[in-house]
Amino acid sequence: MHATLDKESPFEPRLTAFVCNWCTYTGADLAGTSRLQMDANVRIVRLPCTGRIDPLFIVKAFERGADGVIVSGCHPADCHYTSGNYHARRRFAFFKELVEFLGLPEGRITFSWVSASEGQKWREVVNDATARVRALGPFAAYPGTALPSFPAASPADAAKGAAR
Amino acid sequence: MNLYEPYLARVTDLVDETPDTRTLRLAFQEPELARTFDFKAGQFGEYTAFGAGECTFCIASSPTRQGYIECSFKTVGKATTALRSLNVGDTMGFRGPYGNHFPLGKMEGSSLVFIAGGIGLAPVRSVIWNALDLRDRFRDVTIVYGARSVSDLVYKRELAEWAARPDVTLRQTVDPGGETPGWTGDVGLVPAIVEKAAPSAADAYAIVCGPPVMIKYTLPVLTKLGFAADRIYTTLENRMKCGIGKCGRCNIGPVYVCKDGPVFTAEEMAKLPQEF
Amino acid sequence: MQVVIGWEEGPRGVRPAFVTDPASARGLVFDERCTQNLVPYLSPRRTHVARLGRPAVVVKGCDARAVAGLVRETQLKREDVVVIGVRCGGVVADPTSLEALSPATVSDRCPGCTAREPHLADHVVGEMPPPPPAGSRRDARIAELEKMEPAARWAFWQEELGRCVRCHACREACPMCFCERCVADKTQPQWVESSPHPRGNFAWHVTRALHQAGRCIDCGECERACPVDIPLGLLNRKLAQVASEQFGHVPTDDPAVPSPVGAFKKDDPQEFIL
Amino acid sequence: MNGRTITHAQLAALVADLVAAGTAVTAPARAADGRLDYRPVTRLEDAVLGDGLPRLSLKALFLPPTEPLFAFRLSGSDVAIDSVPTSFPPHVVLGAVPCDAAGVQALDKVMGWDYRDELWFGRREATTIVSVGCSSRDETCFCGATGGGPTATRGADLLLVPLEGGFAVEIVTSKGEALVTAHEERFGPAPNEADVARSRAALAGSRVEPVAPLAPVTTWLAEHFEDPLWADVALRCHGCGACASVCPTCHCFDIVDEPEGVTHGTRRRNWDTCQAGRFTLHASGHNPRADQHARFRQRLMHKFSIYPARFGELLCTGCGRCSRACPGGMDLPEVLRTIAERAATAGGAA
Incomplete structure (x- = not known):
């Protein structure tokens, strides 16, 4: 997805983090107010609870250009809503078993x-x-649909698309 | 030329007709197209909100008013919601004009009776202004328009304009319970008001647009008043994607609504399978 | 009951039958060609079937799990359907094939079947035939795939899923895809792109498989319906393995057993969570 | 016969010539799972000629399951459109099944009436279709009833009829002739007519069509939009649309916008099917075809009544794919036979 990256600049991955409002978001906030130095590759999406994180969010993040995803929430027994994180678990x-069975490398989702x-x-x-994601490289799993996208411009490509 | 590429047009004006109905006026960005674009009342187009998709509406403005077209729509789905979010100056897309039209030429010298319900006034408005801009070519002009409630009446400024004209008979009505204090129009369903208004069928054409149930009950009234089925016109609203007879979505039996319609006479409608 | 949904001889093999006249009930058959799961015809989406009246449905043991699943998820009232069970010794993969049941023709789901007796049924007919051959080709295939490098596995699935044209036959033929409006058909917002390109296909097949996790009763109809032969059963089976190994859940025709996704245990495995 | 011959070796050389010249060659070929698909090939050995129907029909090459119509870029209040090409590099389909080639030709009508679909015709014009006599009939095929047959030439530019060691080449169109002329050295002299006739007869076989002539069916359909048959015949239909996916003539499509990020997007055309409940669903919730039997009727009507009435030809080539694909065991030949019987009875009564 970042195939056009300047060769001289090393690959910097983009990660999306889906976190729960009560524990991890506050924890991340604490990391910030404590002035902890950390990689700046993560964009956080705050949700009420890990139970609210539909696996489709993760799929969508990859569709829209994320190279990796973090999902994080309250420890077991600490859920603000009692059992949201147990259901999420x-x-x-x-989800993890499914996408790995489909060939997504283990390190892309944490x-x-x-x-x-x-x-x-x-x-x-x-x-x-x-x-981990930096080592795996860019997520280029959707060839032909990355920007700019004109697949199937020739019948041969169309045939490939139809027959594959 | 790829048929599926829309013309680009800029929103030049917008009017909120009701809480959920908006009219957009658009002008083509290509100067040559803006100058030469032509259509006939009753034709439709595919309107694009880029990123959300296309939707199908009849052109709501009159072909006699050059330099722009208008569409009126209710916010119901993804594309109409996106269209509604456009502001004056924003770019949208338009493909068309497509389909057949109201045969206004054939109606010259005759009386016209327009009957519309709710947002169904949009395609009728195109013909009304077309006829009023050529007023001397027609005899009596009668308009019966109804909506669920006073706030659901669209084109309120134009209704006032038509009401004020001596050469137009306008009957406005709202469903029982939909009236507000000070409402001076009728209260009752459109078919009943048509019966009460009793426009003469002598050398007259009727143009009827509105919800299917309104059309269903208005047609017998018109028949009773003496309108022949081939002198009653309406438009069919079927789901479409391409608008040009390819995508297979708008068929009603053997008819491609996008190409054989959207304008049909009551006589033609009666022959169609009841699948609309 | 006003209609019995069973199987009959068709022009090519057996096919679903809808008997509304008791005299025609004699035309119903059950044998190793009765592959189709008839429970999807109970769906309220099948308005044309529902119009026939109160149904009775003929089920194999595996199909009975679909009735149980619908009852479990409050999609069907148990008393609204008469369930006629048949004892099953395995079925062929292709109900239109003329070949006899053998290790080569048997449906992928039958080897090692534990659901040959339909416990849920109101009436059970037939003697118990001998069991189908043991040894699952499908489990072997899953193990093979898991041994591959992720990139090779990804390439395998890109080839398979790449054939998808998004007709959604897998969904329509599935007894457990009961949503009135599928998330893949929703547009506001549009979570699953409707285009059959790699992005849309990946999103759809992840969604379908995941929504069937712990819900799939392994009747194989999705894979049989697929016009381009995508091995959907591998995905369903993989998740069934997860349900069984991690949460001790196996598909059952007991509606009282909770779904593994709707339930949890405080000590569920969580090695994958840091 | 206006014909030539080509040996297997010459055909292999022709494929090599074409590939070397940059012409894409598509042929029925084995996918990873062993099934046939129309796939790009670079050598003759990979092509499977005259031995079975590919999973998806040839229409997929001209109307792909998904294709971009254009891309758009938003910036402030402005929009820019990036067009897709509507002309295409030369392409040869080798080994089209005759019923597939016929389907493509049937679709030219709907793609061309009044509004010319440039994406369809751009691909059509760039493509030379070489059909091969078909030897793989089963009880779901009824090409004969639709005017086709194992060596029918409708939609083909060239037709190959198997002979000992190669094929007889029937030149059907000027486009086919151009291909022969351009590769003159790859073709041999005219074949022995008797050999060709024998081969054709062998391919035609002795099997009886499972469907009677379809003209009475078309007549009956036009008069029986409302009929108890419809509720009956569609009971086992799941509405899954597998039939439409594999059909060589089903061409319904959807048009969707796919935003890619905030400022870019693509409008695409995707296959769709009249068998899906949402196909005719209005935004208001009203659905003119709310019942599966109405949707099944639509598909049948479109193929055997609407299209013939409008365009003078059937929208079916008798390939039988729909019957084979149907998970509910619906059988088109059977439905057509039922209608033909009713038509005969009705005709007798009238």
Whole structure:
């Protein structure tokens, strides 16, 4: 997706983090107010609860150019809504197994529990995830539909599209 | 030329007709096209809100008013919501004009009876202004227009204008319960008001647009008044994508609404399968 | 009941039958060609079937799990349908094929089947035939794929999913795709792009498989309906393995057993979470 | 016969010539799962000629399952449109099944009436279709009833009829002739007529068409939009649209905008099917075809009544793919037979 990146500048991945409002977002905020140094590759999307994070959010993030995704929320037993993170845990267990079975490399999606007091842990999650995705390289999994997109301009391409 | 590429047009004006209905006026950006674009009352187009898609409406302005076209629409889906979010100066797309039209030429020298319900006034408005701009070519002009409530009446400024004209008979009505204090029009459903207004069928044409149920109950009234089925015109609103007879979506039995329509006589409608 | 949904001889193999006249009930058959799951015909979307009246449906043990699933998820009242069960010794993959049941022709889901007796049924007919052959080709294929490098696996699925034309036959033929309006048909916002390009196809197949996690009753109709032979059963089966290995859930025709996605345990495995 | 011959070796050389000259060659070829698809090939060995129907029909080459119509860029209040090309580099389809070639030709009518679909015709004009006599009939095929046959030439530019060691080449159109002329050295002299006739007869086989002549069906349909048959015949239809996906003549499509980020997007045309409930669903919630039997009727009507009435030809080439693809066991030959019987009875009564 970033095939046009300047050869001289090393690849810097873009990561999207879906985090719960009560624990991880506060933890990330703490990391910030504590002036912890960390990679600046992550854009945070705040949601009420990990239970609100539909796996389609992650798919959409990749569609729109993310190279990696972080999903993070309250530790088990700490959910603001009692059981949202337990439900999310099962759902993401299925999701993780599914996308890996489809061939998505393991390191592109990171799941973590980060509490409101764990600013330090958030820094580690972010730095580790960024390093993993940096090593994996850009997510270029949608050839032909990346910008600018004119696939199937010739019948041969069309045939490829139809027959593949 | 790729048929599916729209012309670019700029929104030059917008009017909120009702809380959920808006009229956009658009002018083509290509000067040559803006000068030469022509259409006939009743024809439709595909309007683009870029990023959301296209939607199909009849052109609501009159072909006698050159230099712009207008569309009026209710916000119901993705594309109409996006169209509604456009401001004056924004760019939208237009493909058309497509389809057949009201045969106004054939109606010259006759009386015209316009009957519309709700947003159904949009295509009729095009013919009304077309006829009024050529007023001396027609005999009596009668307009019966109804909506659910006073706030659902579209083109309020124009209704006032028509009401004030001595050469137009306008009956406005709202459904029972839809009236407001000070409402001076009729209260009652459109078919009943048509019956009450009893426009003469002598050498007259009727143009009827509105919700299917309104059309269904208005047609017998017109028949009773003496209108022949081949002198009653309406438009069919079917879901379309291409507008040019390819995408297969607007078929009603053997008819391609986009090419054989959208204007049909009551006589033609009666022969169609009841699948609209 | 006013209509019995069963199987009959068709011009090519057996096919679904809708019997409204008791005299025609004699035309109903059950044998190893009765591959189709008839439970999708109970869907309220099938207005043309619903019009026939109160249904009875003939089910194999695996199909009975679909009835149970619909009852579990409050899509169907158990008392609104008469369930006629048939004891099953496995079916062929292709109900129009003329070949007899054999390890080569048996449907991928049958080997090792544990649902041959339809417990949910109001009436069960027939003697228990011998079991289908053991040893799942599908599980072997999954293991093979899992041994590959992710990039090779990705390439395999891009080839397979790349054939998808987004007709959604997999969804329409599925007894458990019961949503009145599928998320893939929603446009505001549009979560799943409707175009059959790699992006849209990936989003759709992830969505379909995931929404069937723990819900899929493994009748194989999605894969059989697919006009371009995408091995959808591999995805369903993979998630069934996860449900079984991680959460101890196996498809069942007991409506009281909760769905593994709707439920949780406090000590569910979470090694993948940092 | 206006004909030539071509040996297997010459045909292999022709494919090599074309590929070397940059002409794309598409032929039925095995996919990774062993099934046939129309796929790009670079050598003759990869092509599977005259031995089975590819999964998707030839229409997919001219109306791809998805294709961009244009891209757009937004900046402030302005929009710029990036066009897609409507002319295409030369392309040869080798080994089209005759019923597929016929389907493409049937679609020229709808794609060309009044408004000319440049994307369709751009590809049509760039493409030379070489059909091969078909030897793979089963009980769902009824090409004979639609005016086709195992060696029918409708829609083909050249037709290859198998002979010992190669093929007889029937030149059908000037485009086909141009291909022969351009590669003169790859073709041999006219074939022995008796050999060709024998080969044709062998391909035609002795099997009886599973469907009677379709003219009475067309007549009956035009008069029976409302009929108890429809509720009956469509019961096992899931409305899944698998039939339309594999059909060589189903051409309904959807048009969608796909934003790619905030400022860019593509408008695409995607296959759609009249079998889907949402196909005719209005934004208001009203659905003129709310029932599956109405949707099945539409498909049948379109193929055997509406299209013939409008364009003078059937929108069906008898390939049988719909029956094979149907998960509900619907069988088009059977439905057509039922209608033909009713038409006969009605004719007798009238």
